[in-house]
Amino acid sequence: MSPEAASPREAILQFLASLRSPARILVAISGGSDSSGLLLLLDEAVKAAPHLEISLCAATVDHALRAGSADEAREVAALCASLGIPHIISTWQGEKPKTGIMAAAREARYSLLAEAAEAFGANLIVTGHTLDDQRETLRMRGMRTEQLSSGIADAVLFDRRLWILRPLLFVARADIRAFLRARGVRWIDDPSNEDTKYERVRMRRQLSAGPAAETDIRAVWEERLALSSRAAEWLDCHFQLHGGVLGQVMPDGLRQDHAVLDYTLGRLTAVFGGQPFAPGRVQMDRVLAFAAGSKPGRMTTGRVVFDLRCDGLYLARENRGIMPxxxxxxxxxxxxxxxxxxxxxxxxxxxxxxxxxxxxxxxxxxxxxxxxxxxxxxxxxxxxxxxxxxxxxxxxxxxxxxxxxxxxxxxxxxxxxxxxxxxxxxxxxxxxxxxxxxxxxxxxYFAPFDRFLTRFDFIFADRLSAVFAMAPYAGLPLRSIDGKTI
Known part of the structure; x- marks a missing residue:
């Protein structure tokens, strides 16, 4: 899981060396080049190093959104059988939404993968996200905000219990395809990858026309981790929870570093408001300006009432728009x-x-x-x-x-x-x-964390979990990241 990985094989070897063992890995494989390459790379490395006590299983999610998807899933099953890797096909059942299909498919995909992991006794999931996916994500987010994005995370905790890791996140797709060609392995090209109605496809074409300036994503990650750690310390020093539902920021907490306040108040707003994301930039600027004021008063943002008084800032869910x-x-x-x-x-x-x-x-x-x-x-x-x-x-x-x-x-x-x-x-x-x-x-339930929690927010979320007297989040199944022991 290192940005310095020079090849797909090296990335996989570094990943396996970083894992706590014994481990059972569920490989999410669609049949595309990225996930097929991930499966074969892992299979070769695991078979070459039995002392690592690592085993593989695999799952294919058939979203049932287009003709032929079931046949493609069966092709993947045949590939796994040829390698001796246990495999399951999980189909997204039921009526599909008319709007927001990509987000709904993502939710269904990870839910089905988690079920497959449980059935196989796997303790982590790996996906085939690549450097190409990272660049597309950074460009898309860069067009929406001036804030520096951390892009796709290399590790995400799903549903508080199961880590999803991305070993090829710093490997180019072209290198993975070269690896597959060298072994005579074909892959499936999903026609939706050429459909320009999807933002990612349009962005991919823009990037192919001319590469954008590279972001030092590793440096951004380090900054996010440091900010999460400082925010956790802020919780200890400046935040109190009353009755499990009323938050209070002490006066001195409102005079802390601007970046820490932006981070903490944004995520506390999401938690107390039951929203999956912190408020946008304009809303957060209003909240921060209000919190910095000396005059008592109230304002509402993100379904949260902010009540500023001489003894601090109180946060509570507004009592409107609460559905049964x-x-x-x-x-x-x-x-x-x-x-x-x-x-x-x-x-x-x-x-x-x-x-x-x-x-x-x-x-x-x-x-x-x-x-x-x-x-x-x-x-x-x-x-x-x-x-x-x-x-x-x-x-x-x-x-x-x-x-x-x-x-x-x-x-x-x-x-x-x-x-x-x-x-x-x-x-x-x-x-x-x-x-x-x-x-x-x-x-x-912490809406911004409990379904998908990146490792960048883990320190803060875990400390917040302790504040609410809840069990800690599941720890990373890694013993090192980028060669550093954790």
Whole structure:
């Protein structure tokens, strides 16, 4: 996984040497040149070094979006069989969306790959992204923003549990195809790779007409990692979580380095607002200008209310636009981008905002399974058994409660806001009893991190996970990166 990799073979050898072993690798293979080259390169290297205790399996996702895709998947299966590599074909079932098809296909692809990895007992997935893909991505993002992009990450954690690694990210596609030709292996050309309705295809053609200035992507990655580390330290020093749902940035935290504030407030906005991305540049400039002000007030951005007071900046989900979630028995889902809910009841249940259930009296829920929605760095909330119990206590808060021998001075309006936007669990029009609620697993969900988490944001996200009293993210299955021990 080194930018200095001189050849496809060298890149693979460096990658295997960096892995913790024993390891079982699931190769995502479509049949195209990049993924086919990845499979063959890994197969040759693994067979030549049995002492590494590394084994391979493979999966092909048939998106079923065009005629012939099933036949192509069977061709890939035949290639894997010839190499003695276990292989599975996973088909994207169901009706396909009319818009946003590429994003939906990506979601389906990684979900199916994760299922295949679980079935094979694989502990990581590798994909065939190349230097060509990286250049296209950098050019596309560069056209959308003046900010320097880190491009495609070499390592991404999927669904908090499974790492996706990209060993060929600094290898040219032409070199991979030369490797395949030398071994007499053909590959499949996906016709969508020539369809100019897709932005990436248009960008590929622009790059082929004339190469753009190269970005020192390794230096950008180092900067991102350093920023994530500084942001994690900022969380320790300047951020508090109350009741699992109300964030507070201490006054001194608002006077820290501009880059750190931009990073932390942007990602906290995404977390508290239940959004997969931080607000855009214009919105963040407004937030930072507001936070730097000396006059108390409120503003809303990214579904988050920012409440600036003399004791700091409070962040809470605004109590509008919160859609209900209905879960049948055994189903799980994400509510409002902020909570993952699993229904272990025998009846259908509904999750909605407290504000929409004003006609019912909330029942404290004490049986929610850990990791709880709690406040790890809020001393008054430590050792509590569940978040909803904490939330119930918040309802009696008058803004000047004295807990633990100190006046917390938390604003009443902020408490009211978080209670109204907190989850209420019901079935057949009534709140769940404590016994029924104990059958529901409710945990915080970090929309910008929990589905796809790049290693550049890992340090910050993992520290934030501790703040919410959640289990840590799965660690990288690597013992070194770019030759440096981790």
């Amino acid at each position: 979630l209905v879960l049948r028995p055994g189903e799980a889902g994400v509510w409002d981008g902020r909570f993952r809910v699993e229904n272990r009841l025998r009846t259908t249940m509904r999750v909605e905002a407290q504000a929409t259930r004003s006609g019912l009296i909330p029942v404290p829920v004490t049986g929610i399974q850990p990791p709880r929605v709690g406040a790890a760095n809020d001393s008054s909330m430590r050792n509590k058994s569940s978040a909803p119990k904490d939330l119930d206590a918040l309802e009696s808060c008058d803004g000047h409660r004295n807990e633990g021998g100190r006046d917390r001075g938390l604003p009443k309006s902020a408490w009211k806001r978080v209670i109204e936007s907190a989850p209420a669990l019901s079935s057949d029009g009534a709140y769940l009893s404590p016994e029924s609620a104990s059958m529901v697993e409710l945990t915080p």
